Amino acid sequence: xxxxxxxxxxxxxxxxxxxxxxxxxxxxxxxxxxxxxxxxxxxxxxxxxxxxxxxxxxxxxxxxxxxxxxxxxxxxxxxxxxxxxxxxxxxxxxxxxxxxxxxxxxxxxxxxxxxxxxxxxxxxxxxxxxxxxxxxxxxxxxxxxxxxxxxxxxxxxxxxxxxxxxxxxxxxxxxxxxxxxxxxxxxxxxxxxxx
Numbered sequence: 001x002x003x004x005x006x007x008x009x010x011x012x013x014x015x016x017x018x019x020x021x022x023x024x025x026x027x028x029x030x031x032x033x034x035x036x037x038x039x040x041x042x043x044x045x046x047x048x049x050x051x052x053x054x055x056x057x058x059x060x061x062x063x064x065x066x067x068x069x070x071x072x073x074x075x076x077x078x079x080x081x082x083x084x085x086x087x088x089x090x091x092x093x094x095x096x097x098x099x100x101x102x103x104x105x106x107x108x109x110x111x112x113x114x115x116x117x118x119x120x121x122x123x124x125x126x127x128x129x130x131x132x133x134x135x136x137x138x139x140x141x142x143x144x145x146x147x148x149x150x151x152x153x154x155x156x157x158x159x160x161x162x163x164x165x166x167x168x169x170x171x172x173x174x175x176x177x178x179x180x181x182x183x184x185x186x187x188x189x190x191x192x193x194x195x
Contacts, residue, residue, distance in 0.1 A: 039097070048095025048127050049077050051135075052180060056080065059184035075115025076122075080187065085195045087121065089187060092144075094126045105165045109140075111147065111158040118144050120194075125183065128164050138164045139177040141186055150175075 039047070053066035067079040077093040094109040109126035122144040128137045140162050142150060150171050151158035162172030177183045 044095050044097055044129070045077075045093070048129065049093050051129075052091070052093055052125065052127065052183075053078055055180040056184050056187070059181045060188060063188070064184070073115070075112070075117070082188075082191050085191055087191050087194065089191070090119070090122045092122075092124045094124065095129060096127070097129050099128070099164055100161075104163055105168070106161045106163050107138075109160045109162075111151070111160070113156055113158065116144070116147070116158060118148075120145065123187075124160075126160060126162065136180060138162075139180065139183055140172050140175045141177055141183050142172075142175045143190075 049068060053068060056064050057066055063083055065081045065083060067081065069076055069079065072092075075092045076090045078091040080089045080091065082088070092111065092115070094111070096107050096109070099105050100108045107126065107128050109124070111124055124142045124144060124147055126140045126142075128139070129135070130137050140160070142160070147158055147160075151160050153159075160172065162168075162176065163170050177186065
């Protein structure tokens with residue numbers, strides 16, 4: 001068994017030796033790691049959040065600094081700090097990997113009322129990831145101040161069902177963005193209009 005060590009800034013050695021309780025031995029029933037056949041909804045959400053954070057930082061040329069909260073209890077998945085104006089925006093990101101209705105090409109995004117707040121600098125960003133999960137097919141950037149007006153209201157949540165069809169002209173069309181560069185441009189325009 002190979003032992004890995006790490007020298008820390010405090011010059012204390014950290015031991016990465018497998019502990020008996022977690023070491024896999026030849027007699028273990030787990031010869032290989034279990035196979036996953038599909039991403040979980042939590043994984044899809046994390047992929048979307050990190051994709052959006054990194055792409056907005058790149059698209060803004062570093063002007064926007066993204067911060068991912070350790071917990072999203074308040075419906076904030078991403079905080080964006082504008083380095084030019086020191087303004088901050090919050091975004092709740094809803095990620096999907098496929099349409100829900102094949103014929104209409106609609107995607108359903110649900111925002112829980114328990115985490116929904118109306119703030120001038122808060123947005124809901126729904127994204128439909130591409131087939132490889134490396135980019136987006138479509139995105140919808142909706143200011144929280146307008147979210148209730150364009151959603152189907154349920155007692156416990158707000159439901160948005162935009163169409164991913166490029167020819168659609170539904171109530172979500174004004175919020176549709178084809179790329180995360182377009183999302184970035186809209187966010188920067190909103191920041192600059194308030195400065």
